[in-house]
Amino acid sequence: MDSSLVILIVLSLFLGCGCWLVFLWAVKKGEFDDIERPKHRMLDDDDDKPGKSKN
Amino acid sequence: MSASPAPCFHCGAAIPAGVLVQEKGPDAVLSFCCRGCHGAYLLISGAGLTDFYRRRDWQEPGLAADSFQSSFNAPYLARFVHPAGAASAIDIIIEGIRCASCVWLNEKIIGQLPGVQEARVNYATGRARVVFDPELVTPTAIFSRIAEIGYRARPYTSSAAQESAKREQRDLLLRFGTAFFLTMQLMAYSFALYAGYFQGIGAQIKGLLQVFSWLVTTPVVFYCGWPFLAGAWRALANRSPNMELLIAIGALSSYGYSIYGSLSGGEVYYETAAMIVTLILAGRLLENAAKRRSAGSIELLLGLCAGQARRFSGDALETVDVAQLAVGDLILVGPGERFPTDGRVVEGSSDVDQSPATGEALPVVKGAGDEVIAGSSNLTGALRVVCEKVAADSFIARVARLVEEAQSRRAPIQRVADRASAGFVPAVLVLALGTFCWQYAAVGGGFAGSLMSALAVVVIACPCALGLATPTAILAGTGAAAAQGVIFKGGDILERLSRVNLAVFDKTGTLTCGLPEVTGVRVATGVSAETLLSLAASVESGSLHPIGKAIRDHAAGLGIPCPPGTELRGVAGGGVTGLVAGERVAVGSARFLAEGGVTGVPDDGTLPEGELVVFVACSGSYQGALVLKDRMRQDAPELVEYFNRAGIGTLLLSGDRQASAGQAAGVLGIATGMGDLSPAQKADYLGELRRCGAIVLMVGDGINDAPALSAADIGCAVAGGTDIAIETSDLVLVRPDLARLSDAHRIARRTMGVVRQNLVWAFLYNIVGIPLAMTGRLTPIYAAAAMALSSVCVVGNSLRLVRLRLVRYRRG
DSSP states (O other), rough: HHHHHHHHHHHHHHHHHOOOOHHHOOOOOOSSSSSSSSHHHHSOOOSSTTOOOOO | OOOOOOTTTTOOOOOTTTOOOOEEEEESSEEEESHHHHHHHHHHHTTTHHHHHHHHOSOOOOOOOTSSOOOOOHHHHHOEEEEEOOOEEHEEEEEEEOOEEEEEEHHHHHSSTEEEEEEETTTTTTTTEEEEEEHHHHHHHHHHHHHHHTTTEOOOOHHHHHHHHHHHHHHHHHHHHHHHHHHHHHHHHHHHHHHHHHOOOOHHHHHHHHHHHHHHHIIIIIIIIIHHHHHHHHHTTOOOHHHHOOOOHHHHHHHHHHHHHHHHHHHOOOOHHHHHHHHHHHHHHHHHHHHHHHHHHHHHHHHOOOOOOEEEETEEEEEEGGGOOOOOOEEEETTOBSSSSEEEEEOOOOOEEHHHHHHSSEEEEEEETOOEOTTTTEEESSEEEOSSSSSGGSSSHHHHHHHHHHHTTTTOOOOHHHHHHHHHHHHHHHHHHHHHHIIIIIIIOHHHHOOOOOOOOHHHOOOTTHHHHHHHHHHHHHHHHHHHTTTEESSSHHHHHHHEEEEEEOOOIIIIEEEEEEEEEEEETTTTTTHHHHHHHHHHOOOOSHHHHHHHHHHHHHHHOOOOOOOEEEEETTEEEEEETTTEEEEEEEHHHTTTTTOOOOOOOOOOEEEEEEEEEEEEEEEEEEEEEEETTTTHHHHHHHHHTTTTTEEOOOOOOHHHHHHHHHTTTOSEOOOSSSSSHHHHHHHHHHTTTOOEEEEEEEGGGGGHHHHHHHHETTTTTTTHHHHHHEEESSSTTTTHHHHHHHHHHHHHHHHHHHHHHHHHHHHHHHHHHHTTTTOOHHHHHHHHHHHHHHHHHHHHHHHHHHTTOOOO
16 A cells, blocks of 8 residues: 555656656747747648648 | 728728829729838738738737838848858847737748748747848848838847846746646645545655655755745845745745654645745746736837938948947938937038927927037938037937936835735744743743744744735736736836826926927918918928928818929928929918018017917918917826826926926916926936925936936836837836826726735735644644635735726726
8 A cells, every 4th residue: 555655656756757857848948938929820821831731 | 082081901091182002902992001001912912911901900000100111221230140050040120010910921921032941920029030041031131021011120139138037037937837846746745644634644654745745845945945045045134024034934934844743743834835935936927927028018119229320431421330420520310310429510401300309399490500419300401410429428328327327326115015024024033932932931832842833833924825916916907007008117116106196297299299280270361271271281292390290280180182292392490382283382481481572471479489380372472371389188188187186296397498388387287397407407306306205207208308217216208209218217108198197007006905905815814823823723734724715815806906907997
């Protein structure tokens, strides 16, 4: 009972750490510098987005 | 002509009579107000981006002044290009971005230029970063492209201050994010412990959970909370208790208490320590967001400063930086340009608008031998000017030094939260000491037990919501103000504005429009007012002079058709002549007309202060006269009345003559009007008023107001004024609409009311807990409840401010 609790807690800490590292990476890359524009960007035409077939 | 035609398809502004460009669109004929807008439409439709017109959401029609700039200085722009990998990049401020579609249009239009690899426009700041291949495209081409679709582009470099602000913001975000993740982990353990408190829990598991709690709390307190610990240390060193000290005491005491608790098998308060730090960081983040938003808006209001001058080297002209000008250099200043430094006219004559520098509303004639002041603008003719001062000694530079001096004398005010904490910290410490003595001596709790009770008092007394109390209200308040077109440069400005008891105004450009307007028409016998205005407006059709513009606007406002005259010729300080329908028309001063052989011009007589009369003659015979005046802004009396009603004193300080200052004050109901003041005198006078205990709000717009704006407790600049005034003020009205200032004052008072309520809420639940702690009956569940309740109350109360503004502050 005790050991399963310890394993689960440690596992959750690792998960949290993973998220935290992603967050660190995002801040360093400047993902939070403009938080206004992205919410409008999805409404634009995405015909020039990579991965979409060009017509 | 009274029925107004459809507005311009591109910019949405009314189409002036006579200027109409039409283009057959896909469904209908489209009208444009000028060739520029037409060109913009052709470019946009040619690029297949007509969707823009369907999707855009412009609150107001029209384009920024000086849109469609046609020429850019290539070497100047080249200096702003910096390498970005294999390509080059340039940062551009795009003026005129008003909706998400503007961002989309600019990104597409720039992106379609061959050689441009990436164009990203930041919607919030209006700044673009363009990455391009220097082999294929030049910065000039990019700038011209933006200008062609009706936006203003200027290069941008971030200052050292902005860079450090950005670093600080990232640092704060990292600390907050880390604190947030760790606190989430912590809460899971805490909930298990709460459950254990009610249902019972094995000592081993309890110990285990406490160890994990300690593990995640330690970095929160010592890494994330480091700024507060450092701030608290400084406060302690200065012996001035503030909010940071209270926070640090609270966090450290609960952390220390919890470590003792874990070791002795007692209760822990780790979540209190972690939550205090996390919430304060959240508050800082909110406050920073408000500050950054206003910094971005201000940047957009600042115009492109001259920065450059055209200097004669021999017979040729070269473009040089203003800083390179030496005393004795001969420069050319064209119509519409600003004088880069103080100098003396050697050739040419022109009307010069000195209002930003002196406050005189009407232009002054400058001819050979006259002095010109840096910052004033040349209106009608090209002038050759010999520099008499280097730029670093010019009038503007002297004003800038006065501003610096005034700012260095400005003491930061102690904020409400700090004032509240300053009283609270000693009170809590005394209570804790009292608890210890009482427990030890009277109850007999033993040394350790008594110490823990005393620490518990400190733990419960520190309000977690304290860090949120001010920032949430200020974010809501500045947001409400921004929606009204008022930018507060910081949260403390709201606080100062709410306590103002004296409002000081500049006259020209602030209370008055700063531009003459036609206020009266006197006609000679047998002439109709329409004919007179039509003649005058036709002759003035090409004039840059404010009087010409006033006459044209007046005629256009009345719907009077005025075909542009031909052979137009202006004489600085005199007037204009030209041919209208084959007849020679002259508009100007009585002397100008008399020199042109016109007879029967009546004597000006004595004019009221600040008025000006322009006479009109046609084919040598006198037709009538127009009276012009620098008119009061329509909302000026309302604003003065608002301040008078609110019990705030009013005062007018002007650089203009005493007589016109006194008259303007009288008309508006301002108690005192003082004129003939230099920039330094204005600032000194405000300093004196402040020493007498007044909390001064200064409203101004000119260069000559800048020192006074920074010497006052709050400087308020009106947009459309000079850059230096906007930069030095704390509060900016985005549009020259004075009613917004009274809105700002109301919002400030309301926001500070909410801040005070928030502080009461924040402290209240914790104060209730103090007796529990004193008797040693405090439990973690109570501390958690107080934490949650006070935070919810504070945030909810601030949100009330956001909702309320919709009802109360919306104006017609």
